[in-house]
Amino acid sequence: MTHLQLLDEAVARHNDAEWSRQALELIRNDQRRSADTHLLRLDLPVLDGIDVYLKDESTHPTGSLKHRLARSLFLYGICNGRIRHDTPIVEASSGSTAISEAYFARLLGLPFHAVMSASTSAEKIAEIERRHGTCHLIADGSGIYAAAEKLAADLKGVYVDQFTYAERATDWRGNNNIAESIFEQMSREPHPVPTWIVMSAGTGGTTATLGRYIRYMRHATRLCVADPEYSAFFEAFSKGNLQATCDRGSRIEGIGRPRVEPSFMPNMIDRMMRVPDAQSLAGMRVLSRLLGRKVGGSTGTNFVALCILTSRMKAEGRKGSLVSLICDGGERYGHTYYNDDWIAAQGLDLAPHERALEAFLQDGEAII
Numbered sequence: 001m002t003h004l005q006l007l008d009e010a011v012a013r014h015n016d017a018e019w020s021r022q023a024l025e026l027i028r029n030d031q032r033r034s035a036d037t038h039l040l041r042l043d044l045p046v047l048d049g050i051d052v053y054l055k056d057e058s059t060h061p062t063g064s065l066k067h068r069l070a071r072s073l074f075l076y077g078i079c080n081g082r083i084r085h086d087t088p089i090v091e092a093s094s095g096s097t098a099i100s101e102a103y104f105a106r107l108l109g110l111p112f113h114a115v116m117s118a119s120t121s122a123e124k125i126a127e128i129e130r131r132h133g134t135c136h137l138i139a140d141g142s143g144i145y146a147a148a149e150k151l152a153a154d155l156k157g158v159y160v161d162q163f164t165y166a167e168r169a170t171d172w173r174g175n176n177n178i179a180e181s182i183f184e185q186m187s188r189e190p191h192p193v194p195t196w197i198v199m200s201a202g203t204g205g206t207t208a209t210l211g212r213y214i215r216y217m218r219h220a221t222r223l224c225v226a227d228p229e230y231s232a233f234f235e236a237f238s239k240g241n242l243q244a245t246c247d248r249g250s251r252i253e254g255i256g257r258p259r260v261e262p263s264f265m266p267n268m269i270d271r272m273m274r275v276p277d278a279q280s281l282a283g284m285r286v287l288s289r290l291l292g293r294k295v296g297g298s299t300g301t302n303f304v305a306l307c308i309l310t311s312r313m314k315a316e317g318r319k320g321s322l323v324s325l326i327c328d329g330g331e332r333y334g335h336t337y338y339n340d341d342w343i344a345a346q347g348l349d350l351a352p353h354e355r356a357l358e359a360f361l362q363d364g365e366a367i368i
C-alpha cells in the first residue's frame with residue numbers, strides 16, 4: 001500500500017495517531033527526495049582576498065527559502081497535535097510561505113487557505129492556486145493577521161501563524177538547518193568562518209536560526225540584517241522599540257513588516273542597515289546580470305548590504321568571507337520589479353544605484 005493510501009485508511013478510521021505517523025513519514029520521504037541548496041561563490045577578482053558567497057534558496061521545489069519554514073511549521077503542527085487528518089490550514093502571508101505551505105498541504109491532502117494583501121504579485125497567487133490553495137485578498141495588508149485568525153475559527157482550522165512560530169519551529173542547533181548547512185559548505189574554503197552573514201527579515205525566523213547557531217557554535221561571525229524602506233524592524237533594533245509600527249506596506253515582498261513580528265529577535269543581531277527600495281531593486285538587477293538569471297527583490301536588499309560591508313572591509317585592507325542568501329528567483333516579479341513602467345510608477349530611479357554597484361564590482365570603487 002502507498003503512504004497516501006495508508007493516510008486515507010487512517011482517516012477512514014479517524015485514527016489521528018496513525019494519521020500523524022503517516023503524515024510525518026510522507027514529509028520525511030519528500031525531504032529525502034530533495035537535495036541541499038547550492039552555496040555559490042561569486043566571481044569578483046577585484047575584491048582580491050575577500051570571498052563572497054550566496055546560498056541559493058531559489059532551488060527548493062517551491063522556489064524560495066520558505067520551503068524550509070513550511071516543512072518545519074507542518075512538522076511542528078503535526079507533532080503538537082494541532083494539525084490532524086481533517087484540519088483546514090490557514091496562513092497570513094506575503095505569498096512565498098503560502099506557496100510552500102500549499103505544497104505541503106497538498107502532499108498531506110489537507111485544504112489550504114492563504115490570506116494575503118491585495119498587492120501580492122499575480123505570479124504568486126497563480127502558484128498558490130496551481131497547488132490547489134484558495135487565496136483570500138485583503139485591501140489593507142496589516143489586516144491579514146486578524147482575517148486569517150477569523151477564517152481559521154470559521155473553518156475550524158489551524159492558523160499556522162508563521163510570524164509567531166517561525167523562530168521556534170526550526171531546529172536551530174542542527175538538523176541540517178540553513179545555518180549548519182552554510183558552515184558545513186564553507187568548511188574547506190579559504191576563509192571558512194565568514195566575517196559577516198547578511199540576511200533580511202520577513203518573519204525574522206531565518207535571522208533567528210542564523211544568530212542562534214553562530215552563538216551556539218561560538219563562531220566569530222557577525223550577523224547583519226538589511227531592512228527595506230517601509231518596515232518596523234529597523235526601529236525595533238536601533239531604538240529597542242518592540243512596539244514600533246510602519247503605516248505603509250513594504251514594497252519588497254517577503255521582507256519588511258508593518259509591526260515587529262514575534263519571531264524577530266533583535267538581541268542576536270550585530271548590525272542593521274536600512275536599504276532604500278531603489279537601491280534594493282538596483283542590487284537585484286545588478287546581481288541578476290552577474291549571475292545570468294533573475295533573482296527576487298529581497299535578494300537585492302541582501303546584496304546591497306553585502307556589497308557595503310565588503311566595500312568597508314576592502315577599504316580597511318581586511319581579508320575574509322561574507323555569506324548571504326538568494327531568497328527567491330525573479331520569475332515571480334515579472335509584472336513589478338522587472339517591469340520598467342512599474343518602477344517608474346513607483347517614482348523610483350534605479351540608474352545611479354546600478355552605476356555605483358557596478359563600479360564597485362568591476363573596479364573596486366568604494367560604495368557608501
Ligand SMILES: *Cc1c(COP(=O)(O)O)cnc(C)c1O
Binds near residue numbers: 096255
Ligand atoms: C520570507 C522571506 C524572506 C525573509 O525570511 P524570514 O526567515 O521570514 O525572515 C526574504 N525573502 C523572501 C522572498 C521571503 O519570502
